[in-house]
Amino acid sequence: MNDDIVAHFVILGVPAIAKNRRTIRRKGWGRCKACGQPTGKPFIGKSDLYRRWRETTDLIIMNQWRGAPAIDFPVSMNLQSYLPTRKFPDASNLYQGIEDAMQDCGVIENDGLIEHHDGSRRHHDPKNPRIEVTLVRCVKGETT
Secondary structure (H helix, E strand, O other): OOOOOEEEEEOOOOOOOOOOOOOOHHHOOOOOOOOOEOOOOEEEEHHHHHHHHHHHOOOOOOHHOOOOOOOOEEEEEEEEEEEEEOOOOHHHHHHHHHHHHHHHOOOOOHHHHHHEEEOOEEEEEEOOOOOEEEEEEEOOOOOO
16 A cells, blocks of 8 residues: 555544434325324334434535545545544444445545555544544555
């Protein structure tokens, strides 16, 4: 890997995990006129906490990326997570949320272009929780 940094983001606040506290939601609105029960097909959705984190994270990423063209080549992601408690979530769950956000915000065409997560760590920082993401271009011929 070389030092060709193509993106760096700092997202302040405690990261929310997509897999935790999922809730049952319904597609469609309205209530049954006879019994008052909600109508619509039920599905398992993301928690309100995760949805709020994603809204904020998406705004931060779009502000820091400023409409540059999407990354369309393999990259290595370094994720430094600074968390308020010593009870750390799984690292893979931390990767998932930020990778989805970067893809949805147009930073990277497909999060499958992230070849590996070199040097990623979880740290304890109760005074300033945040995540710092650095994307580095992978060298041609570099293996995962």
